Amino acid sequence: MKKAIVFIFLLLNFVGFSQSNFLRLHTIKVVNNQQDPMSNVPVTLIEKSTKQRISKNTNTNGEVVFEIKSGKEWAVNILEMKNCSFIYDFDKGYSTGRNLITYDIEHYRRKNRLKLDRKSLKISTIDQTKLVVIPHDSKTASVKLKIVKDDDSPLKNFAVNLTSYKLEQTFLGKTNEDGIANFIVPINTEFDIDIDGIDSFDYIDTKKAGTYNLQFTYEPTNIKETVVNDTIVQSIPKDIKGTSTRIAVKLKVNKLGGNDVSRELIYLQMLGTNKIYKGKMDKEGKVSFLLPNRSKYLIHFKYQKDVDVLNFSHMRGISNSESTIIYKPDPKLEFPEKFIPTPDQLFLKEFKDFITKQYPEPTDPVQLHIKWANDSINALSKEAVLELGFKIRSSNNYNLNGPPINLSLVVDRSGSMYGDDRIVALKKALLNFITKLRKTDIVSLVSYDDKAILLVPSQPVGDGKYLKDMIEDIEIGGGTNIYNGMVMGYEQIEKKKLAKGTNRVVLLTDGYGADDPLITIKKSKEYNEKGIELSAIGVGEGYNQALLSQLASTGGGLLNFIGSSKNIESVFQKELTSLLSPCVSDVKIEVEYNDKIVFKQLYGFPFKQKDGNSVQLKLDAIYAGLQGIGLLKFDLNHPDKSIEKSPVIIKMTYFDPNKLKYDEKIEKVYLKWLPKEGKIELILEAEQKKLYAIAVLNQGLKVMSENFAQGNYKEAIDHIANVQKNIKEIFPNSQDKDVEQLMNEMTEYSSHLSRFMFNKESKN
Incomplete structure (x- = not known):
């Protein structure tokens, strides 16, 4: 009777199994650096395309068995080691597999460290290509790197380098007849191994004095590469094949709309580095590369950026890859003069993104901070700028009993x-x-x-x-x-x-x-x-x-x-x-002005001008620790000494949820009259000058786009020129990169507008 039950159980399993394409029983054993089994360790599998997840803990032998019935490729994750192994190549039917994985988190972190863009460093070189005898002392280590080709023969007379970011030095080496490159380097230093133009191919860290031996396989790239700055152009033969360290990549590019892509360029940016592989499509839209494996490549075209990513970071061994890429040119890049932004399309970086000033922590739920950019004026003064700031009290005590x-x-x-x-x-x-x-x-x-x-x-x-x-x-x-x-x-x-x-x-x-x-x-x-x-x-x-x-x-x-x-x-x-966090709500700020100090513009907040001499703004998004800064621009109406008795009044109201009632704060600010001749500077502080400059530039771009949308092309160009002139007066000899960027953006729009007007007039 027991045999019949067992037979029925196996038959049911077989029926269930036969309904799927395959069944893989895959065993993973986890050991530590001493090769001892690690028990009760969570091992998680994640299917790379469907994101299906399976998680189990290892037994007392450090083993866990997974039943895999679907998917193409599963990534293995063990505690902090992510994607430390992969399970793929599933045969139809029943199969078994096994992985032995050493849990070495230090090695994992070092191996998977993000590649550093070396542009930011000033790396010097030390030539050790002719080093034969390699003595070392208590402060140095001898490093022997043996490099063999795919057939295990030594790679002779080949350049290999060690680069230290800490020292900002590259030690130049070359393999001898035995395929060994010798180095003498400082101890307590991390080194990336560079080979054949590939940065950070591997690594070696000299933690103490002594001799370090490392061997790895590298098949040299037997193709011609032309390198100009960071751009690499390869001469690829038709029968290109992958090697142990490079992937033969064949791409077929289809341009949306079926347009011809022959002779157009494609760029593969090696992520984490400053290297770019450039290729030219043939008449069929095909292009080939021989790319270093263990890397990711972001695809760009001239008129389309960030198209797709080729992920070869997990590839090992001799590999080939074929992909079809859809090229959809962005008309805004291809014909920029046709896409001068209208007000609803305009991209602006608000000046609040550049604020570094921090107000002190308030004792009340909300605190106002009001200050004239320069509170001194005279008869020549035409404008005044007021900084309107506030700070919401911070709270790190999250409301664990609050709404879900x-x-x-x-x-x-x-x-x-x-x-x-x-x-x-x-x-x-x-x-x-x-x-x-x-x-x-x-x-x-x-x-x-x-x-x-x-x-x-x-x-x-x-x-x-x-x-x-x-x-x-x-x-x-x-x-x-x-x-x-x-x-x-x-x-x-x-x-x-x-x-x-x-x-x-x-x-x-x-x-x-x-x-x-x-x-x-x-x-x-x-x-x-x-x-x-x-x-x-x-x-x-x-x-x-x-x-x-x-x-x-x-x-x-x-x-x-x-x-x-x-x-x-x-x-x-x-x-x-x-x-x-509990916080204040329904925050409203009202600014009252007078006939001597007339409101002109508010930068930094949306506002509504009310009847009479007042303007109101409402803050919609409130959170603990929020800080806000706005700049109010006022026109001065024939100023004289009496202006000292004409304050600007700021009222803030808000609802305090702790008191369950509304609260109000009122502040008054006055200008000072100086009976002296000569022009008085509008803004004194450097940060306020920058914020004001960015605000004026943004407002200028808005007016430019409004003129363009209404067909007032010449007015748009003239307005750009006037704004740039104004900024140079307020912010002379500015070396600030953010202000310069907006100034350059305005110049570019002016150029596009001029080209747009020329094309329009030519057609007429």
Whole structure:
């Protein structure tokens, strides 16, 4: 009877197995550096395309067995070692496999360290190519690097270098008849091994005095390479094949619309370095490269950036790769004169992104900070600038008993997110962010490039392990489709929507998507009307401020800009405090002026001019620790000494949730009359000058775009010239890179406008 039961059990298993393509029983054994088994260690498999996740702990023998019934390639993750091994090449039917993995976190971190762009260093060279005898003392180490080819024969007379970023030195070496390159180098130093033009091919660290021997296989590249600065052009034969260290890459480029791409250029940027491989397509749109493996390459065309990513970071052995790439030229890059921005398309970096000043921590929930840029005027003074600042009291005591949270993190993983180590900093910030959430808070995780992928369906945070694994698994892709990622995030919020609590999508993107912004905004509003908020985080110099500001303002969340990876952590801290910390609300500021000091413009906040002599602004997004700075520009109406008795009055009202009532603060500021001749400087402080210059430049760009939209092309050009002249008067001999960038942007728009006018007049 027992045999029959066993037979039926096996038959049921066979029937279940026969319904799938394969069944792999794969055993993974984990050992430490002493090769002792490691028990009760979590081993997680993540399928690279579907993001399916399986997690188990090792037994007392350090082993864990997985039943794999689907997928093409599974990444193995053990504690902090991510993608430390891969399982693939599944045969149809039943098969078994086995991996022995040594858990060596120090080696893993060193091996997977981000490549450093050496442009930022001034690296000198030390020639050791003729070193034969290699004596060393207590402060030096001898290094012997033996390099063999694929057939195990020594690689003779070949250049090999050791580079130390700490010393900013490269030690030049060359292999001898035995394939050995000899070096004498300082101890307690990390060195990257460079070979055949490949930076950081491997590494060796001299922790103490002695002799270090290392052998690795490298098959030299037998093709001609022309290197100009950081750009590499290869002469590739038709029968190109991969080697143990280089991948034969064949690309077929199809241009959208079927247009001819022959002779057009394609650029492969080796991520983490400053190297770019340049190729030219043939008449069929084909191009080949022989690329170093263990790297990722971001694809660019002349008129389309960040197209896709070729990921060869996990490839080992002799490999070949073939891909088809769709080339969709961006008309804004191809014909810039046709795309001078209208007001709704204009990208502006608000001056608040450049503020370094920090107000002191207030004792009250909110504190005003009012100061004239120069409070002294005379009869020649025509204008005055007032700094209007405020600070919300900080709070690190998150409200653990507050309303629940239903959050969807929608993360852009397009190729340009790799720049400035943004993707690394982002993942680190996200990992820290989720540790501050409560176990019962609901979170989903979506990543997107040109396609959206649901990494974690909407569910309670729990112990956070699932979220942590999937955040760390995010990898760079290509393209950007904001709409798809955003909608998937909204859909996840709807599945677990809270009747009482916060339902919010946090959308992070680094640029313009392939989707229509108007459609994206319309779709977002549909969900906003259902009570789902949206916060937006713009990353990089070219983020679509026009789109993200509208999404955030209608979505009721925050809008933040990340200029560099250093800012990512603080941005997520703001988002966290806005979600979890008690704070003031319904903040309104009203500025009253008079006939002597007449309001002209407010930079830094949206405002509404009321009847009479007052202007009002309302702050929508409030969170603990928030600091705001605005600049008010006033015209002075025939000033004289009586102006000292004509103050500008600032009133702030806000609701204090702790007192359950509204509070009010009032401040008055006066100008001082100086009966002296000569022009008085408008602004004294350097930072205020910079903020004012950026504000005026931004306002100038807005007026330029409005003139362009109305067909007043000459007025637009003239306005640019007037604004630039004004900035040079306020900010003479400025070496500030941010001000210069905006000045250059204005000059570029002026050039585009002139070309646009010329083309238009030529047609007429």
